[in-house]
Amino acid sequence: MEHAPVSPKSGHQAVVVLDFGGQYAQLIARRVRDLNVYCEIKPYSSSPESLSHYKGIIFTGGPGSVYASGAPLCSPGIFQMGIPVLGICYGAQVMAHMLGGMVQPASAPEFGKTTTSFEIGSPLFEGVPQSVTWMSHNDAVAQLPKGFSSCAKSAHCPVAAMENRERKLFGVQFHPEVAHTEHGSQILHNFLYIVCGCTGDWEMNSFTQETVEALKERIGGRKVLCGLSGGVDSSVAAMLVHRAVGKNLTCIFVDHGLLRKDEGDLVEQVFRQEFDMNLIRVNAAGRFLDKLAGVTDPERKRKVIGEEFIRVFEAEAVKLGRVELLCQGTIYPDVVESGTGQAAVIKSHHNVGGLPEDIGFEGLVEPLRDLFKDEVRRVGLELGIPEKLVWRQPFPGPGLAVRIIGEIAPDRIETLQNADAIFREEVAHFGLERQIGQYFAVLTGTRSVGVMGDGRSYGETIALRAVNTTDFMTADWVELPYELLGRVSNRIVNEVPGVTRVVYDVTSKPPATIEWE
Numbered sequence: 342m343e344h345a346p347v348s349p350k351s352g353h354q355a356v357v358v359l360d361f362g363g364q365y366a367q368l369i370a371r372r373v374r375d376l377n378v379y380c381e382i383k384p385y386s387s388s389p390e391s392l393s394h395y396k397g398i399i400f401t402g403g404p405g406s407v408y409a410s411g412a413p414l415c416s417p418g419i420f421q422m423g424i425p426v427l428g429i430c431y432g433a434q435v436m437a438h439m440l441g442g443m444v445q446p447a448s449a450p451e452f453g454k455t456t457t458s459f460e461i462g463s464p465l466f467e468g469v470p471q472s473v474t475w476m477s478h479n480d481a482v483a484q485l486p487k488g489f490s491s492c493a494k495s496a497h498c499p500v501a502a503m504e505n506r507e508r509k510l511f512g513v514q515f516h517p518e519v520a521h522t523e524h525g526s527q528i529l530h531n532f533l534y535i536v537c538g539c540t541g542d543w544e545m546n547s548f549t550q551e552t553v554e555a556l557k558e559r560i561g562g563r564k565v566l567c568g569l570s571g572g573v574d575s576s577v578a579a580m581l582v583h584r585a586v587g588k589n590l591t592c593i594f595v596d597h598g599l600l601r602k603d604e605g606d607l608v609e610q611v612f613r614q615e616f617d618m619n620l621i622r623v624n625a626a627g628r629f630l631d632k633l634a635g636v637t638d639p640e641r642k643r644k645v646i647g648e649e650f651i652r653v654f655e656a657e658a659v660k661l662g663r664v665e666l667l668c669q670g671t672i673y674p675d676v677v678e679s680g681t682g683q684a685a686v687i688k689s690h691h692n693v694g695g696l697p698e699d700i701g702f703e704g705l706v707e708p709l710r711d712l713f714k715d716e717v718r719r720v721g722l723e724l725g726i727p728e729k730l731v732w733r734q735p736f737p738g739p740g741l742a743v744r745i746i747g748e749i750a751p752d753r754i755e756t757l758q759n760a761d762a763i764f765r766e767e768v769a770h771f772g773l774e775r776q777i778g779q780y781f782a783v784l785t786g787t788r789s790v791g792v793m794g795d796g797r798s799y800g801e802t803i804a805l806r807a808v809n810t811t812d813f814m815t816a817d818w819v820e821l822p823y824e825l826l827g828r829v830s831n832r833i834v835n836e837v838p839g840v841t842r843v844v845y846d847v848t849s850k851p852p853a854t855i856e857w858e
């Protein structure tokens with residue numbers, strides 16, 4: 342199958358982040374892109390040949406000690422290529438260790454804000470005064486490799502940074518990518534522009550234009566099909582393709598009846614009415630509910646919905662006749678191969694875009710494969726997609742099914758939709774919409790006794806969940822204002838029939854997951 346992700350990056354200078362398993366690989370790549378240099382992430386084990394076209398290489402931090410058995414180390418050939426390297430934390434220790442220096446447990450491990458002074462004359466620290474850096478390490482470079490000198494120090498770390506200017510190899514013990522490092526952005530800027538000689542040719546503004554042109558060329562007169570979920574990724578991908586080929590794109594929006602209140606109508610209104618796209622909305626709630634009748638097991642729910650989704654989609658695709666290409670909203674974090682092993686599968690995620698290979702397309706069109714989420718949002722706004730959709734929070738493919746514990750029935754869906762809508766309204770009212778990563782209501786399936794009027798009631802319990810997260814792998818519950826919680830609770834028990842109790846979920850991930858099922 343033809344698989345050329347249309348990408349405008351060809352021709353742009355690029356820097357690569359080698360992921361040694363630290364938690365900041367994506368953050369580093371984002372920071373670099375913010376400095377107008379295109380940046381990708383690759384595993385630490387990448388071969389030197391596969392890296393030869395990059396202007397610079399950044400090693401991330403990592404979990405352990407370079408001396409631990411099985412500790413991730415890169416190919417030694419990377420240091421011989423003449424490409425500048427910046428090692429961060431564990432990455433700096435890898436550099437020191439592999440080039441003949443020595444790493445040892447630090448005399449005093451440093452965690453957190455640390456005052457650091459920088460060597461005047463080091464290209465990495467040009468214009469950077471003594472200031473706070475963010476440290477997080479047990480080990481430190483105890484003996485420099487040959488040809489290196491120390492170029493920064495803190496109270497407990499004589500080698501807070503090291504350099505071999507001639508070979509353009511640099512290592513920093515602190516984390517320039519995190520906001521707590523006062524001049525971190527300047528340090529990365531110096532590495533990119535002074536050391537690597539980048540010119541800053543990656544601009545999000547040119548992305549839309551370049552991508553539309555590239556899509557026109559690649560697609561030509563062929564017909565494209567897109568599964569639209571109403572989420573930001575598939576919406577932006579579809580809009581880009583629509584700009585390029587207009588009515589040769591058809592979008593199928595499967596409404597499984599498990600969307601949030603009024604969401605299906607919003608998607609239809611935006612894409613069909615405002616943008617005049619070929620949009621087929623399949624109202625399949627009945628089909629899905631039939632298949633879900635009596636199903637209470639979370640994994641089974643996911644499977645049923647995933648399968649049914651594909652059946653509905655296939656049936657519609659067949660009706661359209663010959664369609665050559667499939668457009669998907671895959672984004673960079675979906676494709677990036679991380680440095681160390683993958684986490685265990687906790688839930689079988691169902692992605693609305695995850696369609697079967699055997700529908701028989703000639704190829705895939707994935708115009709967002711190179712972008713991070715917030716970059717996708719920027720493109721979406723540029724394309725004129727309404728903020729409501731661009732800032733739509735992540736929503737699981739199986740929809741409200743995984744937020745309704747126990748059996749799924751029309752009345753329970755309605756109860757949850759109404760409670761969830763109130764929660765969202767109040768969060769917006771408090772101006773917190775964009776400050777919370779994800780928030781929603783859950784119908785817990787727990788019944789409890791209440792008193793309403795003069796009588797006893799016995800109704801459902803709604804749980805509210807609000808989390809902040811950077812990567813959805815870990816998450817913290819949000820300390821919502823009591824006033825907000827109070828208002829939401831009050832409104833839900835008064836306005837949503839059948840609910841007698843509202844609770845707030847104060848569990849982080851891990852050990853809990855974000856969704857309840």
Ligand code: XMP
Binds near residue numbers: 688735736855
């Ligand atoms: P969990 O519950 O695993 O969720 O902590 C992590 C993130 O993934 C979303 N999620 C899904 N997204 N299909 C999706 O596209 C799914 O089946 C699915 N299940 C969970 C969840 O909303 C959260 O943002």
